[in-house]
Amino acid sequence: SQTIHQWPATLVQPVGSPLSLECTVEGTSNPNLYWYRQAAGRGLQLLFYSVGIGQISSEVPQNLSASRPQDRQFILSSKKLLLSDSGFYLCAWRPGGQGLNTIYFGEGSWLTVV
Amino acid sequence: AQSVAQPEDQVNVAEGNPLTVKCTYSVSGNPYLFWYVQYPNRGLQFLLKYITGDNLVKGSYGFEAEFNKSQTSFHLKKPSALVSDSALYFCASEGGTYKYIFGTGTRLKVLA
Numbered sequence: 509s510q511t512i513h514q515w516p517a518t519l520v521q522p523v524g525s526p527l528s529l530e531c532t533v534e535g536t537s538n539p540n541l542y543w544y545r546q547a548a549g550r551g552l553q554l555l556f557y558s559v560g561i562g563q564i565s566s567e568v569p570q571n572l573s574a575s576r577p578q579d580r581q582f583i584l585s586s587k588k589l590l591l592s593d594s595g596f597y598l599c600a601w602r603p604g605g606q607g608l609n610t611i612y613f614g615e616g617s618w619l620t621v622v
Numbered sequence: 623a624q625s626v627a628q629p630e631d632q633v634n635v636a637e638g639n640p641l642t643v644k645c646t647y648s649v650s651g652n653p654y655l656f657w658y659v660q661y662p663n664r665g666l667q668f669l670l671k672y673i674t675g676d677n678l679v680k681g682s683y684g685f686e687a688e689f690n691k692s693q694t695s696f697h698l699k700k701p702s703a704l705v706s707d708s709a710l711y712f713c714a715s716e717g718g719t720y721k722y723i724f725g726t727g728t729r730l731k732v733l734a
């Protein structure tokens with residue numbers, strides 16, 4: 509069966525420091541991968557998605573970037589964090605290719621920028 | 623543009639009573655619809671989905687959802703609510719372009 513791992517679970521970082529959140533998926537190949545941010549425990553904002561290695565689509569121009577160095581690895585980064593980057597970050601995956609598929613989420617990473 | 627709406631920020635229901643969490647959609651083509659649940663400080667968990675076929679879809683934890691094409695709705699239901707059902711519920715649609723559109727979420731509170 510497929511599993512998704514996301515770490516770290518919590519992170520407290522000072523303003524201006526770098527960020528790296530990692531996500532890996534096991535038990536599947538060529539998944540579509542996603543990064544979402546959830547602010548104030550409510551709505552989900554799609555940040556990035558990827559349909560293959562090195563293929564990143566950005567939904568919202570901002571202080572963050574994403575990379576996919578390996579098929580099942582998705583990394584969210586920032587060179588200099590802002591206070592507004594605080595939030596709950598969720599990695600997600602779905603089987604690749606065309607057709608309807610369910611999207612599955614990791615357990616999330618809490619980021620607090622101080 | 624495609625959209626999913628959850629008109630209620632919060633729904634309160636007494637334990638043992640039936641519950642309904644509402645969702646309406648506006649999508650082009652065939653609607654592919656999902657429900658997810660989120661417990662505090664956790665990721666979203668998949669409950670059920672509608673692709674085609676029967677309008678009543680059964681999912682995890684005793685939840686079901688009724689698809690109504692004429693009303694463009696996909697309401698989540700459960701015959702008898704449990705206190706442990708208290709959580710944040712999201713309706714979503716898949717637009718066939720690798721993207722998923724989520725509603726703003728409805729907080730369900732089941733009172734003992």
